[in-house]
C-alpha cells in the first residue's frame with residue numbers, strides 16, 4: 001500500500017507544486033518535474049539493492065521497520081520542502097523506502113507462506129500496491145484546491161504517505177520473523193513456533209520435516225560466499241535462464257510505459273483539457289486495481305504463460321488506439337484555454353482503460369510472482385535482487401523521459417505510445433519463445449524445466465506441492 005501510495009501521489013501533486021517551488025528567477029520546468037518524479041525510482045533502485053544484504057543481517061522484520069522509518073522521514077521532508085532540490089531529496093528518501101519494501105515484502109510473504117499459497121499471496125501484494133495507487137489518486141482529488149489552498153494541497157497529499165507507515169511500524173511488533181531467517185540465526189525453537197502458527201494444525205513430525213527442509217537450504221546458502229553465488233547464477237544454465245526470464249519480465253513491465261500513465265495521467269488529462277484531471281486519472285488507477293484482482297483469480301487457473309500471451313497483445317491494441325486518439329487531440333498550452341469538444345476525448349479514456357486492463361491482468365503482476373518462484377534457494381536472494389533492480393532501472397528511464405519526450409515530440413505523445421507498443425511487440429516474441437508455463441509445478445520441477453532449455457514445457461500440470469521453503 002505504501003509502495004503504491006508513494007509512487008502515485010506525485011500524479012496529483014505535480015499539478016499544484018509548481019508555484020510553491022518556483023522562484024522569480026527560476027520557475028519549475030518540465031525537467032524539474034521529471035527529476036522530482038524519477039528521483040523516487042532512483043532511490044528505489046538503491047534501496048532494493050541494499051535491502052537483501054540488510055535482510056540477512058537484521059532480519060526481514062527489521063528491514064520492514066527500516067522501510068517504515070524511510071517512508072515517514074521522506075513524507076515529512078516532502079511536506080516541508082521549499083525548493084526543487086529539497087523536494088528531490090525528499091522523494092529520493094521515500095524512494096529508498098519503496099525500493100526496500102518492493103524487495104523485502106515479497107520475500108517476507110514467500111518465506112512465511114506455505115508454498116502452495118505463495119503465488120497468489122504475492123499477487124495480493126501487487127493488489128495492495130494498486131490499491132495504494134487508487135487511494136493516492138482519491139486523496140489527490142479530495143485535497144486539491146478548492147478544498148485546500150494550492151500550497152497546502154500538495155504538501156498534505158505527499159505528507160499523508162507517512163500515516164500508514166506509522167501503523168505498519170506498530171503492527172510489525174505483532175508479526176513473526178520468518179522461519180528461514182530464524183533457522184539461519186540458530187533460533188530453531190522460535191522457527192518451530194512460527195511454522196506451527198502459520199500452518200495451523202501441523203503434526204510435530206511435519207513441523208520437523210518443514211524445519212529440516214529449511215535447514216538443508218540454509219546450509220548451502222550460508223556456506224556460499226557472494227562471488228560463488230554470482231558465478232552460480234551465470235554459469236549454471238537453469239539459474240541463468242531463471243535470471244533472464246525474471247529480468248525480461250520485470251524489464252517489460254516497466255518499458256511498456258505503464259507508469260508514465262500512473263505518474264503523469266493527471267498531467268496528460270489536464271493537457272488535453274479535462275476539467276477535473278485527477279478524477280479522470282482515477283479511472284486509470286481503478287481499472288488497474290480491478291484487473292489485478294481478476295489476475296488474482298485467474299493466475300492459477302489459466303497459468304502464467306497463457307495470461308501473459310493474452311495480456312501483451314491487448315496492451316499493444318490499447319497503446320496504438322491511444323496514439324491515434326492523441327493524434328487527433330489538440331494540446332492546450334495554457335490552462336486558461338478551452339478545448340473544443342471532441343469525440344476523441346472520451347475515446348482516449350476508453351483506449352487507456354483497454355491498455356491498463358490488459359496490463360494489469362498479466363504484465364502488472366506476473367513478474368513479481370515469477371521472480372519469487374523461479375530461483376532455487378541458493379541464488380534466490382541474488383536473483384530476485386537483480387530482477388527487482390531491472391524493474392527500477394527501467395521505471396526510472398520511463399519516468400524521467402516521458403515529459404521531455406512529450407514536450408519535444410508533441411503532438412508527440414502519440415510517437416511515444418507507438419514506441420511503447422513496439423517494446424510490447426518485442427516482449428511478446430521474447431515471452432513466446434523463452435518463458436515456460438509453471439502453473440502448478442513444484443520448485444524442483446520448475447528447475448528441471450529451466451535446466452532443459454528455453455520454452456520446452458507448455459504443460460499445465462496441476463497440484464502444487466511442498467518445496468524448500
Ligand SMILES: O[C@H]1[C@H](O)[C@@H](O)[C@H](O)[C@@H](O)[C@H]1O
Nearest residue numbers: 126129130259262288364365
Ligand atoms: O506491479 C506493480 C503494479 O503494476 C503497479 O501498478 C505499478 O505502478 C508498478 O510499477 C508495478 O511494479
